[in-house]
Amino acid sequence: MKTETLPNTPTNVTQSPDLPAAMKGADLLVRSLEREGVEVIFAYPGGASMEIHQSLVRAGNIRTILPRFEQGCGFMAHGYARTTGKASVCMATSGPGATNLVTCIADAQMDSVPLIAITGQVKQEFIGKSAFQETDVFGMTLPIVKHSYLVLDINDVPRIVKEAFHIATTGRPGPVVIDIAKDVQQEILKGDALKKAWEAEMDIPGYNPNPRANDEELIAILDECAKADRPVIYAGGGIITGNAHKELLEFAEITGFPVTTTLMGLGGFPENHPQSLRWFGMHGCVAGNWAVCESSLLLTFGARFDDRITGAIAKFAPDATVVHIDIDKSEHHKNKVVQYPVHSDIKYALKRLTELARERGFKAPSIDPWKEKVYGWHTEHPFQYDQDCPHIQPQRAIQTLFEETKGEAIITTGVGQHQMWAAQFYQFHQPRSYVSSLGLGTMGFGLPAALGCKVAHPERQVIDIDGDGSFMMNVQELATAVMEKIPVKVMLLNNQHLGMVVQWEDILYEGIRGQTVLGHPENIGSPDNLDALYPDWGKICDGFGVKSRRVWKQEDLREAVREMLDHDGPFLLDVVVPYTEHVMPFIPAGASARDILIKTPSK
């Protein structure tokens, strides 16, 4: 059977007629990265990694982008990897450089991102001696990697790089750490030994990344589909990482079943498709949540029954027969015990389901009463907000951005209310367009991720929709945007609060503020109190050399958004919004979708 070439799979790995007579370890590393097709590295240098930077300069084939903080380079690599599906490389020095990457690695593990994190390590003679800038990166990252290497032998360098890219990108993708000692970077390998090291094949016999469903399993699913009266397709991030959106569309159309995605799966099914119930979960669409809750057949494709999706697991789709197709066997029965666990690559499974349906003359069941019900809910309860507010609500700002970009931009976000509103009021019709830290929920993700996305997709608009809390966490990357000439845009929804925590305080803690005010506690800035706004984002942007504009009146909003989009460099649009908005709907933790709160409870 013919399969598509996987991203980063080297086509001609062993041939290298022009291998020099001798090579330094660092040069060998860079050469190995080139062999994997790496075009960009996001890297912050230091004592234990500067050899590699020198090699990058010497080779000159890989664009090396300097962030202003190691976490910045990690999340830039996220943006690059999440929007291309290719492995992306970030690099830092030993000790603090490496620990600053840890959050990015954990984030990649949670959201299945093919991230290659290279860290310099102190010389072998200093390992274990509490040397300057020494940390046990290998040990420290064990629980948050797909795999990791400590490189202590120059002969292993080319093979390890080859294995790392293969492991990161195949199966369920994930982060791979390569910790490489400085003396290995400096050592010289010559002649036959060099040739042998360069041509070494991968040696990972325990790794079998391509499970495939068998036909009996799939036929059993089709039989369930044929007799379903309340079916729903629940599509997760696996659709996107598995490049299976076309296969999903085809399968959905031959069955006619309603489709709802997770946030990880956003864009995996076009949200303007008549069968779409957009996305569901804690702040998701009412119809999607109710449909899943009342379903009799739940077809779960590349998803993992996360607690933000299921709420109280016992009350999640209580009457449904559940099908769960996933490439990661350990996800089966982990959170939800299901009737049909299928261990398979999702692209293959969906393609084969459709083929089998055609071959066997599958007849879609008649589910008109069910459709009438769920699409009725969908019409009745769209994502909405109060139209009478005199100020610019964050939802309106995002809606306007959606209209002005025709839904074609790549959107990144920080974490919090704005992240949810971005998913609600921007609609995603293609995969790899909503880039967000969803599993780990890392604030500060938005700006560096946007830079990585823009580097990978210079032809597309890339906009970081951010909150003033999240944005501050990696604000230093404005310098990277300027110096590396990466024209990303930031739509900053400035409410002077940590909005999501404020919302929970309002609902659960009688509105008592526990360190959730970002401005002056005695004089909080707002659209009605512009002088008190803190900090002055315009001045910060001036300092970085980034063009910016503050907007607070509804009548100026559209034109301001236009100005941001039309500007040919980085741009920050400081949108002053009221902090009183709540993200609705909301399923309180531990509740069932039946208990979803549709409107803000009156205070």
Added chain:
Amino acid sequence: MRHTISVLVENKFGVLARVAGMFSGRGFNIDTLNVGPTHSEGYSRITATVKGDTQQLDQCIKQLHKLVDVLEVEDLDQGQFVARELVLVKVEVNKESRPEVVQICEIFRANIVDVAHEALIIEMTGNQNKIAAFLEMVKPFGIQRMARTGTTALPRTHKIEL
């Protein structure tokens, strides 16, 4: 419930830490852990005994399978298997008690591997029940030190009908 897990791994840097971390990260306390090379070069077998509920263990085994350096994972309690453990125990003796201890060793087919006036070191191999019974017998004499290998095990070739 007690489980004996057998894990065939590539003998690579950090593999024991990965496997042990997979148990501890899921709240399993490892009762015994045994690691040693196999007949094939480059491979080791890890045998761990753990206590935990079956569904959690099922999850743990799947997670072990995901580790790149792991080739096989087997919950031996799913079938029949042979399990052995070796214990070295230093028992306090004197002129009067020594013959009695030696006699217990004979009954259990244990070997005395070191003799001194005041103590014996005894080597004993068996399954956990046999070892427990033996230790119970020598305990009154005074156990000074003890070292155990932990269970090592292999599945039986043919199932024995009981």
